[in-house]
Amino acid sequence: MKTMFKSLVAALALSTASTAVVAQDEYKALQDIQSSGELKVCFDAGYMPFEMKAKNGEFIGFDIDLGKQMARAMGVKYVPVNTAWDGIIPTLLTGKCHVIMGGMTITAQRNMQVLFADPYIEIGQSILLNPKVAGEVKSYRDLNDAKYTVVTKLGTTGEGAIKRSMPKATVNLFETQTDAVLEVTNGKADAFVYDMPYNAVYAAQNEGLVTHLGEAFTYEPLGWAIRQGDTDFLNFLNSYLRQIKGDGTYERIYNKWFESNSWLQQVQ
Structure with missing residues (x-):
């Protein structure tokens, strides 16, 4: 893996030199990674099972393991940069990390600010319901009514899905997904719209407190x-x-x- 990385960087540098003159101020992450010996990765911990903070204070999850594996292949140190979601793109653009590996959905608006690699996983939005409405709400279409309070995390594709698919619902937005989903668990909201993997894990952890409509109603490549x-x-x-x-x-x-769910015991 390490040899592959060095060969690939050399080949890319040769190709660039032979086809175009690179501007002096053009940022090259691979060069910075090689010179610093670090791969700085941005994410927002708390998104199960992609990036979480374990009981011992370490970051764990699907994205974390992918990032660590990449750093090993490069022969550099993996450096986690835990960042609030609303500031994660500015953190990347100001050079505080080399890459966002944090469950980010590819969207047209985001693609105007950043460059996306090919999708590494495909997911969608699903719904967690308070049990009191589980009998009457069978799909996202049923939530398109002002009598239902729907919550999600601010600035996510869940917010966009609510606006598109249930515009008549009463909507409350929260800074974190944890705060939003607790509104449903505590009976203060009827439904939580968020990424299906997170909802599936949360439903398994809180059996009887929420009902999961597990079929995703959107398509979202990360x-x-x-x-x-x-x-x-x-x-x-x-x-x-x-x-x-x-x-x-x-x-x-x-x-x-x-x-597997064996990792659940590691999470706070």
Whole structure:
């Protein structure tokens, strides 16, 4: 893996030099990663099972393992940069991290600010219900009524899904997904709209307190995000993703976090 990374960087540098003159102020993440010996990765901890804070204070999760594996392949140190979601893109753009590996859905608006690698996983929005309305709400369409209070995290694709699919609902937005979903658990809201993997884990942890409508009603590809114009890094990320999906590394990490719940005991 380490040899592959060095060879790929060399080939990309040669290709760039032979086809175009790179502006002096153009940012090149691969060069910075090599010179610093660090891969700085942005995420917002608390998104199960992608990135979480364990009881021992360490960050764990699907995205965390993918990032650590990438850093090992590069022969550099993995440096986690836990960042509030509403500031995660500015953190990337100001150079405080090299890449966002944090369950970010690829959207047109985000793509105007960042460059996305190929999707590494595909998910969608699902719904957690308070049991008192579970008998009358069978799908997202039923929530399109002012009598229902629907909650989600501010600035997420869940917010967009609510606006598109249930515009008549009463909507409350929260800074974190934890605060939002607790409104449903505590009976202060009827439904929580959020990413299906998170909802599935939360429902398993809080059996009887919420009801999960587990069929996703949106299609959302997640991608690693980098600064615009950095095509060398984009090429590396796409090549690396193909490599780990082909050699079984991706499947091993995926199964650890999505096919098993043994990791739950590590989470706060």
